[in-house]
Amino acid sequence: MDTISTLQRLGLTSACLAILLVGCATPADTSKPDPIDDLIKVSELEALKTVRFRHQYSYKQLSEDYVVLASREDRYLVAFKRRCRELNQYEIRPDIRYDANVLRAGIDTIRGCPIGEIYQIDQALAEELELIANEL
Numbered sequence: 001m002d003t004i005s006t007l008q009r010l011g012l013t014s015a016c017l018a019i020l021l022v023g024c025a026t027p028a029d030t031s032k033p034d035p036i037d038d039l040i041k042v043s044e045l046e047a048l049k050t051v052r053f054r055h056q057y058s059y060k061q062l063s064e065d066y067v068v069l070a071s072r073e074d075r076y077l078v079a080f081k082r083r084c085r086e087l088n089q090y091e092i093r094p095d096i097r098y099d100a101n102v103l104r105a106g107i108d109t110i111r112g113c114p115i116g117e118i119y120q121i122d123q124a125l126a127e128e129l130e131l132i133a134n135e136l
Contacts, residue, residue, distance in 0.1 A: 062133035084113035
């Protein structure tokens with residue numbers, strides 16, 4: 001009976017040691033909060049479902065996750081559904097558009113990247129976003 005309890009203690013000790021080693025070997029979450037995402041929350045920007053453009057628009061890449069769309073009158077912050085690595089490639093993927101003058105969140109794309117959310121911003125916030133992006 002003494003050998004069984006010794007074997008049980010040895011098994012329990014081995015199991016505890018294995019759990020501790022796995023816990024120590026797991027990398028800590030070193031991801032920093034996204035400052036652009038924080039600005040969206042702090043500014044309480046409201047997500048739009050659609051945006052209509054009367055004129056052609058241009059975009060400024062902030063990161064692989066965000067761009068600022070600019071037309072003559074308006075500015076919009078666009079958050080992609082996923083990282084958009086296609087923005088940095090020379091090969092341009094065709095955009096999905098159901099209406100040439102309308103962008104729809106969740107449906108349309110910019111350079112092949114699906115649009116997650118669209119926020120209307122003013123010129124001052126667009127400039128602040130560019131400053132934040134330059135520091136990333």
